[in-house]
Amino acid sequence: MPITSAPTPGTVGPAVHLLAGALTRALLEEGDGFRLGRFLADSGDRSAGLAAVRVLGADVLTPFVLKGLPLPGEDAALIEAAVRVYPAPQDQPRETALWRVREAALVRALAALGVDASGWEGLTPVRPARQPPAPEWVPLAVDLVRLACAAPPFTDATVREELARRRLDLTRGLVRALLRRDALSAARLARWLTFDAVTARPPLLAPALEHLEIVGADDARVLLETTIARRTMTRPPA
Template sequence: MPFAETPLRDEYAAAVERVARLTLDALRDGSPAAALAEQPAATAPRPLLAAVRVLGADLFAPRLLAGAGPDGPTAALLAEARRVLPAPLAPSEEAARVLGWQDWAVGHLLARTPYGGAVPPPAALPGPEEVGWRAWSVRMAQLSGLALPGLDGPVHEGARRHVLGLARGTVRSLLRHDLTTAARLARWLAWTEAEGLPPRLELGPVLDRIRLAGDGSARTGLDLAVAGRLAAGSAGSGAAGGAEGSGGSADGGRAA
């Protein structure tokens, strides 16, 4: 890649971290939404739009975890980001499906606002029965942005049916010191607990370990904060999110 592109990549990466930090601060402070832009969406700078495109559904995490719907200003900014920056070309069919599900989540939430319509669900990802729990858990980590109240679909049904696979993936990531993946899978485990499913792994020590030894980035912090809020909701009310079809897990036994 030409050296001239390196500063641009760094600028975009810094923008992603900044937007993640704003979203994380809003979640911690109980704000209704992150203060993402002072100007209208149509005049937002391109790095901001790129960051918004990357974070997707997580921009609405503070509101969704508070039981509210997507807010208009954030929805407008996200809709503009999708217009200006179409989804990138995926290197493989499976990667295309991951991008498709991320886009589905954004479209599903924007459909509740005046700024977008629902996106048809893409083809289902192969389950652990087809590719093994290791490969499946990696894909679920890439889809951690779907682990939010108010979203439900085949990806979520897979999480309900294979809680043990999520727990195994979390433990494996911890052992490999891949704490970014561990945080994202722990978020799914917190989501399944909020759905009322029996835990396969004690989440408190896992989240503490990632906080102490992780990379300290705002994106990882956001995953940890979402997981903590989901876990707190499940402890307080037994089930959250209002999703249907939370029947028993197809996995048996324990993670370790």
């Protein structure tokens, strides 16, 4: 039985899939027509739309970051509203630790687009203290799947250095996910593997991405991950 990420009706899932689809189209199409505000207006359910913004984290900025486009002020305000309405969890240590990494990626991406989010209400405080990555490959892969919205193009130099020592572990995680027919996890780990794809592209990355683009074609979230991975790989080094 494949592990699917089909949206569950009555949850934020459908909105997340709609937003993922809109982001994917924005990344694939030429031009600068994507507006978060327009998406939220068209989706009808503003509350679910804002929740989707929170779920996808920094990924909502990929059309701007990867295409080198300016972030409209209205869209920045919507992200700030989503953070305020849906603050990061504070009372569960493990969740909070994961959210800290997600928030750091969001803040970093916003900064790259000229928006200072450091004082936003609802953000998990980004502390400099970092947790070391899990030493074993399975827990590492599980963590990285959950942190996909901090994956390239949003990784910083420290993370890239850590990942450079864990290439095999990342690839093992990708292979495990493919064998488990978990296309979304596989796509996320493939995306992580692009962390230095310009200089050292793992040989299995290209066939894995192609596989996922075909078998994951019906899943908007899988396609968002593979599309971000492709754009990241072809992006000139910073």
